[in-house]
Amino acid sequence: MAKNQLIGGALWENYSQKVADRMNNPRYRGEITEEEAQKRNAKLVVADWGAESCGDAVRLYWLVDPETNRILDARFKSFGCGTAIASSDMMAELCIGKTVDEAVKITNLDVEHALRDNPDTPAVPAQKMHCSVMAYDVIKQAAAIYKGVDRESLEEEEIVCECARVSLRTIKEVIRLNDLKTVEEITHYTKAGAFCKSCIRPGGHEKRKYYLVDILQEVRKEMDKEKRMAEETRFSEMTVVQKHKVLEKIMDEEIRPMLAADGGSLEIVDIQTTDNGKTLVYIRYLGACNGCASAMTGTLYAIQGYLNRKLDENIVVYPI
């Protein structure tokens, strides 16, 4: 990859011949009039998507047979670069002959695949992938208009990366299953963020609802929390050394400061595990605790109670 990236600017060289041909001579450009629709006893649908200020805008015309819901003809007009025009043209072609419900299932990936000269070579370079997303969006829009429903109701999943059509659910799953720690890894596993890069972090090509950096951070936080909880509940299964570490930590953080307030302290002398699943913790009081009456009663119960709540209810503390 590195060698291929050292000389930049090869954008157009990575367009397939089909993309170039359809840019030069789009087959379905134009419009369909209301008169034409009436002549063919069909319903005319005109859907717009995008805006000039975003760099891409497309208008899709459908002629739909109201009896069969089949798309009889399609045309498009577009404000956009070569790949946007070529994708719109292919999108219109893919719509023709399908029912509206079938057409809604066409994705930008289908459009891009149809534009390939060779099944293994992408039709457009990565950064141009988002041009075909427009084609996908405008179909949804046309279908929503035809059916008289809200556009969102046609979306089955929350999509994070439009270019590669990767859902929020997939991304979260992949992070968890593979213990992913970086956005690069997410891209490697799912292709999300590999194309126009808008979904990686704010400030890219276009504004997004979700960003990979945020999703990663959120899932990692959840995972850390779960891991911590898992560690705590598994105290009984720890080795003596692990138990010692956990106990020392809790003594340092919670118990010794308490005792220090009265000028005392304690040390862990021994830890034993019994056959019936109990953990015996032998401690020795130091400083002011040593000889204090409460050290054998209230203070002892407090320490044991704390450890029972925090770590394991089968911990028993013995002062020696």
Added chain:
Amino acid sequence: MRIYLDNNATTIVDPRVKEAMDVYFCQQYGNPNSLHDFGREVREALRVALDRLYRGIGARDEDDVIVTSGATESNNTVLKSVYWQFIARTEKKRILTTPVEHPSVSEVCRFLETQGAEIVELPLNQDGIVDVETLKRFLDPEKTALVSVMWANNETGLVFPIKELSDYAHSVGVLFHTDATQAIGKISVDVSSLSLDYLSFSAHKFHGPKGVGGLYIRAGAPFVPLFHGGEHMGGKRSGTINVPGMVGMGLAMELACDALQYEVTEVRRLRDKLEDAILSLPDTLVIGKRDLRVPNTLLASFRGVEGEALIWDLNRAGIAVSTGSACASESLEPNPAMVAIGVNKELAHTAVRFSLSRFTTEEEIDRTIEVLHESVKRLRSLSSTYVSKKS
């Protein structure tokens, strides 16, 4: 016929320049640092080249004009020198610059920001440039290490008032740098009448070879080299001298200065002819007033036509132009100069740059006008937004 109208990206090497360079590849290939005759015979050619460079920009003998690999290196050198001299070790942490600098200034600033520099972008006025009143408002001499303002903008061709800006910066004791990459060979650049400390340029923008450029450093201006490791360029830029490049750049500079009159009359006439033809089409505009621009550049907007689609069509007809805001770029923000001038945001993706040179012919411009009319017609006929504007 192939027509090259992308001269702000790079230019054809003047055949005379190529011829002058040729001897330094296989005949006089010595290292100018060598004591023997192979080295000596090369040094004479370098002295001539240096004379041409000094004369070309009006530098005095006590100043330095060092040869670099291009304006990117020159710009990096100045900004990083200022970083080491001031930002890293004094209270002067600020660099004042503009929102339309070439990435070899703006991206360096962004990097220096991570190292503790404070970068302030001076706002553009309604003409798309920075005026001296703005500089006065923003410049705090106590906190500012450098003002860096390009001489002419690569996309719009707009010329900044470098004399007024640098005079003011100097009057309050602040260093001034200008990236003159797009100015040399297009308008008169004479540092002797200016208060500049540093000036960058690149040979391939004025019919010289690629990979060679220059940096003017006023005598006494603080300087830390970017490259260490030899005594080349008086220790200010180490690395064996690019002899053919330097010879070529010297001659290219002289030829460009000699052709300045032609540039401001003939190149400008052809540019204006193309501009008039573009403006004769409905719903078109050109960014920036003609008199405020270098004579060779025009950035035009064709409503309803996406820029990359237009350059695709022109390229099919053998005409090379460019777009600044390719829709594949990371950001969709329009050119700040267009925003400052008050161009509608919707036109951001319709801008296409035509940049001529002294090698551009009238026939080429006529052909371009013809093809342009056809392409704009075709793309508007399939544009979803252009039709909607009319209805």
